[in-house]
Amino acid sequence: xxxxxxxxxxxxxxxxxxxxxxxxxxxxxxxxxxxxxxxxxxxxxxxxxxxxxxxxxxxxxxxxxxxxxxxxxxxxxxxxxxxxxxxxxxxxxxxxxxxxxxxxx
Amino acid sequence: xxxxxxxxxxxxxxxxxxxxxxxxxxxxxxxxxxxxxxxxxxxxxxxxxxxxxxxxxxxxxxxxxxxxxxxxxxxxxxxxxxxxxxxxxxxxxxxxxxxxxxxxx
DNA sequence: TAGCTTGTTCGATGTTTCACGAACATCGAA
DNA sequence: TTCGATGTTCGTGAAACATCGAACAAGCTA
Numbered sequence: 001x002x003x004x005x006x007x008x009x010x011x012x013x014x015x016x017x018x019x020x021x022x023x024x025x026x027x028x029x030x031x032x033x034x035x036x037x038x039x040x041x042x043x044x045x046x047x048x049x050x051x052x053x054x055x056x057x058x059x060x061x062x063x064x065x066x067x068x069x070x071x072x073x074x075x076x077x078x079x080x081x082x083x084x085x086x087x088x089x090x091x092x093x094x095x096x097x098x099x100x101x102x103x104x105x
Numbered sequence: 106x107x108x109x110x111x112x113x114x115x116x117x118x119x120x121x122x123x124x125x126x127x128x129x130x131x132x133x134x135x136x137x138x139x140x141x142x143x144x145x146x147x148x149x150x151x152x153x154x155x156x157x158x159x160x161x162x163x164x165x166x167x168x169x170x171x172x173x174x175x176x177x178x179x180x181x182x183x184x185x186x187x188x189x190x191x192x193x194x195x196x197x198x199x200x201x202x203x204x205x206x207x208x209x210x
Numbered sequence: 211t212a213g214c215t216t217g218t219t220c221g222a223t224g225t226t227t228c229a230c231g232a233a234c235a236t237c238g239a240a
Numbered sequence: 241t242t243c244g245a246t247g248t249t250c251g252t253g254a255a256a257c258a259t260c261g262a263a264c265a266a267g268c269t270a
Binding site for chain 4 (some may be wrong): 036
């Protein structure tokens with residue numbers, strides 16, 4: 001699946017939106033109105049499209065948006081997509097909320 | 106269908122690529138490896154997504170990319186999409202070739 | 211009017227994608 | 241080693257999408 005196709009799903013745009021600040025996030029922080037298997041699927045699509053990178057640490061995973069690589073390869077794409085998402089009110093169903101483990105680090 | 110979804114199909118990206126110079130093109134100039142009903146469908150999707158404008162003149166139609174509106178609403182999106190298309194080698198199946206009527210204008 | 215051209219609409223079909231729950235794999239902790 | 245937490249994979253069903261050919265509508269032209 002190409003970059004554009006990856007960015008054409010509301011949940012995935014929401015994930016990108018949440019990751020847009022460049023902060024690494026834990027799986028557990030991601031709040032999306034889908035089953036965990038579905039979330040796993042979407043994160044795999046984003047990964048395969050080269051939009052994110054995943055780091056494993058023990059049993060837990062962390063995602064980060066590959067901002068620099070994206071800016072290098074598709075200059076301006078990310079801001080444009082985020083602006084379009086705002087404009088079309090897409091992606092607001094996804095949020096971050098600190099998991100218990102995270103907050104005690 | 107949103108802007109991103111509209112841009113996630115290879116044929117449609119090809120059409121945008123071909124229209125990218127801002128030149129108005131006739132239906133008949135558009136060469137894509139699909140049936141005319143399918144081409145009509147894709148052009149409708151682009152139109153509905155606000156990417157193109159269609160003008161009718163007698164029985165014939167002309168399309169043009171809405172470059173300024175796009176730049177205003179989603180700054181940088183179009184160049185980024187075109188760059189991504191180049192990079193992923195998407196959209197090259199669509200071309201323009203002058204129709205007989207066009208060439209005699 | 212009859213016929214040709216151009217593009218749209220319709221109905222059917224096959225593919226892809228999204229979504230879920232269940233089963234599985236892996237790692238750390240008890 | 242047993243348990244609990246965390247993601248992934250699998251099987252399945254539903255919805256969306258791409259595609260085609262045929263039928264249709266509208267407008268020139270003979």
